[in-house]
Amino acid sequence: MSSSAERVMNMETDEMKTADFHYLRSAIWSLTGITLSDSKKQLIQARLRSRVQALGLGSYSDYSSLLQRLPPDHPEWQEFTNSLTTNKTDWFREPSHFDFLVKEFIPRWKPLAPKGHLSVWSAACSTGEEPYTLAMILSDAQNNRNIRSYRILATDIDTGVLHRAKKGIYHKTALSQVPQTFHKSSFTPGSGDISHLMKVQSDLKQNIDFRQYNLTQTPCPWTDEFDVIFCRNVFIYFSKDVIAGVLDTLYRAAAKDAVLFIGHSESLQGASKWRYIGPSIYSKGRVL
Ligand SMILES: C[S@@+](CC[C@H](N)C(=O)[O-])C[C@H]1O[C@@H](n2cnc3c(N)ncnc32)[C@H](O)[C@@H]1O
Structure with a gap:
């Protein structure tokens, strides 16, 4: 041998x-x-x-x-x-967060934001399903004139998943959680040999910046920036001390009226400046 x-x-x-x-x-x-x-x-x-x-x-x-x-x-x-890293994710994962964003947060944030521009951070974005879901929801909100424009920063520490996220190509069978209304408006189907694949349309992609960022890295390059932060299903891998440090980072990066979403099975594990709004939802300021 x-x-x-x-x-x-x-x-x-x-x-x-x-x-x-x-x-x-x-x-x-x-x-x-x-x-x-x-x-x-x-x-x-x-x-x-x-x-x-x-x-x-x-x-x-x-x-x-x-x-x-x-x-x-x-x-x-x-x-x-x-x-x-563990990269498990899905389209429209924990859908109550997206409902809350559109039905509760945006209507209350709108009068306080004269420019109507929503800045969003998907802070552990894995292979892209979370930021692309946000882009679908927010493009819809834009069409309904609930926001004027939006931009999503999508970060992860894992360069492999970021590479796949940037490509935005997914197997058709993986899209079962995407409501039918978004299939046509958000994806271009492959043809011939690649007819089993769907590609995220460029008008959604152009609203997202994918970047590598380590949540434990300090200082964080963003201050008072994001109205909405999704940092979901990553605290489960961190100790209490690490979570406390990341929460401080997110708080500094958040705009004054920001909302923070964490995973349904996660908790902030103790003292933090974030104010509890409801299960897995926290607020920095006046909006909620
Ligand atoms: C289970 S996935 C969650 C994906 C998505 N947020 C969701 O809820 O579906 C956790 C992600 O956190 C990323 N991650 C782990 N440690 C990190 C760190 N220190 N900084 C940034 N991302 C990290 C992993 O690479 C992985 O893609």
Whole structure:
């Protein structure tokens, strides 16, 4: 058997050593704020297997030793980060938030915003379903003259998902949660060999800026900027201290009357300047 085939065989049976697991989880924590408990060892192992194989290494220990020798700006750190993020998302996920935005927030924000321009941040946007859902909803609000214009900043730490989000190409079968009314107005269907794919239309895309941003990075480049912040289903991976730091960042980045949406299963875990409005919805100012 060739040595590379042997290495692949070894990887399938290789158990990550406890010391390597501890090093790798502390490295991902320093880079992203993501906390991985002891029960996540199998998960880390499964997710890093392809990195170890792609680099032609024989074990997780080799990978861990390699990382320990690399300078902080080496591209493998980004690959490592991309491998360990969880990117589960969906179209119109937790739909009550979009209803609240259109039916409760915008009507009260409108009289306080003479320019009618809504600035939105999707702060852990994954593969793009969340910011594109927002773009559909807000284009509708624009057509109904509830807002004059809008712009969405969509950020994530994972460059792999950002690349897919920017492309805006999705499998037709993945769009089951998108209401039929938006199918025609928001997507262009592929033809021939790619008839199973749908592409987000450019008039929606042009309202979104996709950028890499680490939520634990300080100082945050934005101040008093966003009327609406979606930071959903990422706090579940963070400790209480990390959440507190990110909430401060979001508060500073928020405009004075902003609203913040977090995931339905998440909580702010204690003191924060954000004011509770209802389950998973918080406010900075006077609007709500
Ligand atoms: C489960 S997805 C949530 C996607 C979307 N917000 C939703 O609710 O459907 C969590 C996302 O958070 C991103 N993430 C994790 N840590 C991050 C950090 N420190 N800064 C920015 N994004 C982060 C991950 O890459 C992942 O795409």
